[in-house]
Amino acid sequence: MTSNSSSIAKAVDVESVRFSVPDLAKMKAFLEDFGLSAAEDARDGVLRMRGIGDAPFLHETVEGEPAFVSLAIRVRDADDLKALADVEGVAVEAAPGPGGGQMVQMTDPDGFRVQAISGKERVPTLIQAPNYPWNITSRRERQGTAKRVAAAPAHVVRLGHVVLAVSDMEKTWDWWLSRFGLLISDEVRAPNDDLAALFIRCDRGNEPVDHHTLNFASVPGIPPKFHHAAFEVADLDDLMVGSSHLEAKGYSHDWGVGRHILGSQVFDYWRDPWGHRVEHWTDGDLFDAHAPMNVADLPTMMGHQWGPPSPADFVS
Numbered sequence: 001m002t003s004n005s006s007s008i009a010k011a012v013d014v015e016s017v018r019f020s021v022p023d024l025a026k027m028k029a030f031l032e033d034f035g036l037s038a039a040e041d042a043r044d045g046v047l048r049m050r051g052i053g054d055a056p057f058l059h060e061t062v063e064g065e066p067a068f069v070s071l072a073i074r075v076r077d078a079d080d081l082k083a084l085a086d087v088e089g090v091a092v093e094a095a096p097g098p099g100g101g102q103m104v105q106m107t108d109p110d111g112f113r114v115q116a117i118s119g120k121e122r123v124p125t126l127i128q129a130p131n132y133p134w135n136i137t138s139r140r141e142r143q144g145t146a147k148r149v150a151a152a153p154a155h156v157v158r159l160g161h162v163v164l165a166v167s168d169m170e171k172t173w174d175w176w177l178s179r180f181g182l183l184i185s186d187e188v189r190a191p192n193d194d195l196a197a198l199f200i201r202c203d204r205g206n207e208p209v210d211h212h213t214l215n216f217a218s219v220p221g222i223p224p225k226f227h228h229a230a231f232e233v234a235d236l237d238d239l240m241v242g243s244s245h246l247e248a249k250g251y252s253h254d255w256g257v258g259r260h261i262l263g264s265q266v267f268d269y270w271r272d273p274w275g276h277r278v279e280h281w282t283d284g285d286l287f288d289a290h291a292p293m294n295v296a297d298l299p300t301m302m303g304h305q306w307g308p309p310s311p312a313d314f315v316s
């Protein structure tokens with residue numbers, strides 16, 4: 001596959017995800033245990049949750065049947081939005097929720113609803129992310145101080161990536177590439193050489209970005225659907241203490257703790273009360289726009305450097 005090129009707009013990062021479930025209070029309780037906090041009252045019928053970072057919100061929930069609703073992609077500026085609106089033949093609208101801004105609503109080839117947004121204000125960080133020094137053999141960072149990690153939910157700082165199962169990888173990639181000017185970090189090939197997955201990052205030139213902001217996977221027999229949304233936490237201690245907290249609360253654990261191969265991040269997957277898969281991660285790879293695309297196989301994508309094996313239903 002080819003990446004980048006002259007695109008209509010350029011993605012800067014993923015901004016937020018939206019779900020619908022029948023019980024907003026139950027979702028809020030789960031998300032608080034997952035490490036998010038309320039961004040504002042659900043006065044417009046939308047539950048919005050933020051991390052401790054500078055995004056006004058990362059996770060939205062509306063009342064309804066359990067479903068993934070949409071994802072929002074932040075683009076560079078109002079010119080990007082105008083260009084997207086012109087191509088789609090739609091209007092630029094006010095973006096919902098705190099932070100204001102504007103958006104263009106689109107639908108990708110599999111019917112996933114995508115909002116391109118711009119101008120949404122950054123907000124003051126809630127608190128500083130924990131920074132626990134480590135005494136590793138090559139670097140003694142903590143001297144004269146005991147390490148005490150508070151038993152509490154993890155500190156979600158930001159949304160890092162969204163993974164979707166798609167029906168036609170080439171169609172999907174053409175659509176996203178032409179609109180958002182993305183880059184492929186890893187192209188994953190099936191044994192018959194079919195394109196099985198793409199790990200996709202944003203093009204911010206010389207600025208290093210997450211190894212993947214989006215991941216599209218195509219598995220024969222699996223219809224297009226949301227797979228997971230991944231939230232970055234402060235560090236390994238924070239991820240582990242968050243995992244202990246969710247376990248103590250009786251939530252449904254999915255896979256982890258382990259370290260992926262593609263992207264290298266330490267991962268811990270959980271299910272919200274309706275089964276939507278959400279990931280805590282830390283220590284992922286960063287690449288700028290000059291890093292070449294890597295080609296990998298399916299065992300590499302599904303494998304891990306350490307940790308337990310994936311559950312049988314992880315790809316289903």
Ligand SMILES: [Fe+2]
Binds near residue numbers: 163228230279
């Ligand atoms: Fe992930």
